[in-house]
Amino acid sequence: MHDDNQTPALFGQTPWQTVGPFFHYCLPWLGGADRAGQSNHGARPELLVPGQASLPRYRPPVIADGEWLALSGRVLDAAGAPVPDAMLEIWHADAAGNCHSAAGVFARCATTDAGYYHFTTVRPGAVCGDDGSVHAPQIHLGIFARGLMKRLVTRVFFADAPENAGDPLLQSLPAERMATLLAEQGTNGWQLDIVLSGPGETIFLQC
Amino acid sequence: MDADERGMSLLPDDPRSEPLRPHAAYKSSRLREPTQAPIKVAPTPLDLSGPSAVGTALEGGMVADLTCLRGGVAAGQRVIVAGRVLDENKRAVAGALVELWQANAAGRYAHLGDQWDAPLDPHFDGVGRVITDASGHYRFVTVRPGAYPWGNHVNAWRPAHIHFSVLGQTIGARLVTQMYFPDDPLIELDPIANAIPMPWRQRMVARLDMTLTQPDWALGYAFDIVLRGHHATPMEPA
Helix, strand or coil: CCCCCCHHHHCEEEEEEEECCHHHHCCCCEECCEEECCCCCCCCCEECCCCCCCCCEECCCCCCCCEEEEEEEEEECCCCEEEEEEEEEEEECCCCCCCCCCCCCEEEECCCCCEEEEEEEEECCCCCCCCCCEEEEEEEEEEEECCCCCCEEEEEEEEEHHHHHCCHHCCCCCCHHHHHHHEEEEEEEECEEEEEECCCCCCCCCC | CCCCCCCCEEEEHHHHHHCCCCCCCCCCCCCCCCCCEEEEECCCCCCCCCCCCHHHHCCCCCCCCCCCCCCCCCCCCCCEEEEEEEEECEEECCCEEEECCCCCCCCCCCCCCCCCCCCCCCCCCCCEEEECCCCCCEEEEECCCCCCCCCCCCCCCCCEEEEEEECCCHHCCEEEEEECCCCCCCCCHCCCCHHHCCHHHHHHHEEEEECCCCCCEEEEEEEEEEECCCECCCCCCC
């Protein structure tokens, strides 16, 4: 018998594999990117075979407090082309800075044909770590796509947040690339493009 | 505050399970994989936390038996795929959201982007979703997916595989993987499976299990999913 998943000597972390191009009928839920619960944003039901694979609707607990915002942008490849088959996951603290399992905010968004993502959520508060550290308002961002063997992890910070100057993670990063993590306020809310590869490549993190 | 929420940290990723990067044999990665290595940082509170009860927030999403939809039975060989979600310390991960998607028995996905000329199955969508029980167990009834061709290189065929997405206790321990079947010679030829060097690639190969198999009904395959571990107490200084 060949070694396999049940071989004791191989026990350990299951390896990552790409999500591939066909995850749209499973992972991105209706309303998965809209924590206000006002739209289907996040899913791509038009990609499913009609009559097959109905998507569940994401109805997490209502967020009571906070400043609502839109966060959007494009996912781009090394040639500057939009990535139409990526999926993004966000996780962030509530407006008061709580990120325990019941308070934190989770959402998912598949990119559009033009490579856009769009989240509706509340602005997170600064988080105090167990060690007394203060973490600027930030969003944990995971990026999944065909071509990526493993999730890419980064952060979105808000360019106007005074806490950025003291954020231990942000301040440890190369200053010349820091702007790739700073969302800017535009006419349609907060904007940040994610560049997977090449010129202007987003900083990705490993912890 | 209990030990799970206080002073928790993440064990480093197991280097043996790391995909090769760059991995030029996988054509889609060439314009998408970052050119720069990820920057190593200490975990922050966001890495060490994660949403609970996402599964219960999904209306109409829980599906453990994929084989009897819209009044009919899915074509192909019925199989049971079951196992536990564990961490690296072999502790059960209860309440994890396990999502599964796969091609049908002919190798066709219920997705308009799939151009493979194999029949769709009106009684099989290929989507499953469950929450692990208190001992970390999950169980799906599905059909064995077919192999299918893809455009990576001339005469490229994906081995039969099932996609799994697991959202466990923390965002830092998130996992998306693919499960393979034990008697499939296409695995040797597949750039995606072989992004993980041997012997660790075999961590993704399920085992035929006659205790899971149900007589006169379905073959059973055992597939445990191991997430990154946590240690509950901070490391003491040396």
